[in-house]
Amino acid sequence: MYFFTKGLVILIGSVAISLGINLFLTPYQILDGGVVGIALILHYLYNLKIGLMIIIISIPIFIISWYKYRAYFYNSIHGLLASSLSIDLLKSVRNFIQVDALYSAIFGGVLMGFGVGLMLRFQTSTGGTDLIAQFLSEKTGVNVGILIFIIDSIVIVVGGLLLSTSTLWLSIITILVVGITTSIMTSRV
Secondary structure, three states: OHHHHHHHHHHHHHHHHHHHHHHHHHHHOOOOOHHHHHHHHHHHHHOOOHHHHHHHHHHHHHHHHHHHOHHHHHHHHHHHHHHHHHHHHHHHHHHOOOOOHHHHHHHHHHHHHHHHHHHHHOOOOOOHHHHHHHHHHHHHOOOHHHHHHHHHHHHHHHHHHHOOHHHHHHHHHHHHHHHHHHHHHHOOO
């Protein structure tokens, strides 16, 4: 039952993340932070596949986790592969709905925060900076959502400088919503 539950959590979380990216972020060139944000920047600038870029960028993080945090490696590799594959497979939903850019930033952030938070609640993640934030949270006791927010902010500022002011402001809203939603999802009630 444990493996079924964990597999279902990874699937639901991956689809939520993918829908957040494909339905709401990419139509307005909105960024998330961390590895996903870097992959989105590469997609917007060079039309590279988002999921594939996430995997490639995550390789050094997973190599480190293999040697230093083997449990994190095992608990995240499935989330990384499932979410990356889901993002590229669900690319075709990008034009299904159209909402204002501000609402896109909010809805995309809620879906992504839900997906990330759900996975973290079940001791799995998509890897990347979520994995780094998990390491740091364990060492410092700082909430994972707050750490993700700090890391994401750095990527957003760089992406805003490379893309546009609109991208910067909408992305700030998105990572705020992702951080809040992730924090809510991972809080012990």
